[in-house]
Amino acid sequence: MQQWILHSPGQISLETVLKPTPNEGDLLIRVLAATTCGTDLKAYLRGHPQIPMPGGFGHEWCGVVEKAGTGAKYSAGDEVCGVHTAPCFHCRWCLRGQENLCETIMQTKVMGSFATHLLVPKRIADVNVFRLPLGFPPEVGCLIEPLACVMEGYSQLKPDREDEIAIIGPGAIGLLFAVALQKFGHHNVVIYGRTQERLRLAESMGIRSAHTNDLVLGQYDAVIECTGTLDVWQSSLNYVRKGGTVVLFGGLPSGTQAQFDAGLLHYSQIKILSPFHFGSQPVKMAWDLLQSYPDSFMPLISAKVGLQYLPEVLQKLQNRNGIKYALIP
Ligand SMILES: [Zn+2]
Ligand SMILES: [Zn+2]
Structure with a gap:
């Protein structure tokens, strides 16, 4: 599989990496679209405390399940979208209704959606992944993450x-x-x-x-x-x-x-x-909104481009040219 790796600020490369095998409850996703985000640009320009380097680049995604681990919530062929984190539901903050501040929410995040494939672990697949209705535009499905924020x-x-x-x-x-x-x-x-x-x-x-x-x-x-x-x-x-x-x-x-x-x-x-990130309820609210009004969100996608054009897209974003770009592998 192909994946963009962010090595250090300003240093990215499209690499061939081993396709992961889903364990129990995990989903191996074939990416249909991955959108760029302000956080990606920040990480690329100056580094970001929540984005480890070197590592897979991109966190907004939508795709089709290529392989599901045993007991997974979805099966091969399902088109799904989701976010890249999920709360634990049992730490102090989760129990206080502040799931966005969950102790371990950032430890299990999925990075690397600017790729042909992405492994979504059970913790996230069980809670924060949703099935797309037939014909739903995948680039709009990607917006579930920023809309959850x-x-x-x-x-x-x-x-x-x-x-x-x-x-x-x-x-x-x-x-x-x-x-x-x-x-x-x-x-x-x-x-x-x-x-x-x-x-x-x-x-x-x-x-x-x-x-x-x-x-x-x-x-x-x-x-x-x-x-x-x-x-x-x-x-x-x-x-x-x-x-x-x-x-x-x-x-x-x-x-x-x-x-x-x-x-x-x-x-x-x-x-x-000064709200940071999101709990599970805002993710559901975001999905409800996207599902009800996909056309209203479409204008946020400035263009759809091939996966290889990430450097050009980052340049455009740096020049404040366009809102969000959808990379289509
Ligand atoms: Zn984002
Ligand atoms: Zn928690």
């Missing part, structure tokens, strides 16, 4: 229907958030950005958009930061009204110091959320 954020935010919500950053995560809010009946949502092309894309998806300069101080019940930039982390607090909530979604490198006005935080009673 968004659903974790949504579940923590628990917005009211009437809430005035600003999303800052019309990249993949911002747009996923906007589509999800729209489908859940939140109509007072605007996505803010600086790139005309991305704002136009948002509009074409039926999402209200505006230039970041049009953000109004103290105006929103919730501000959802989806840029992963220190500037926006710090300025987001200025845009929520008293009692509002800021969701700092785009992770910054560890060691980054962010500054807030302590008076504003306290006397306006602003709540800060």
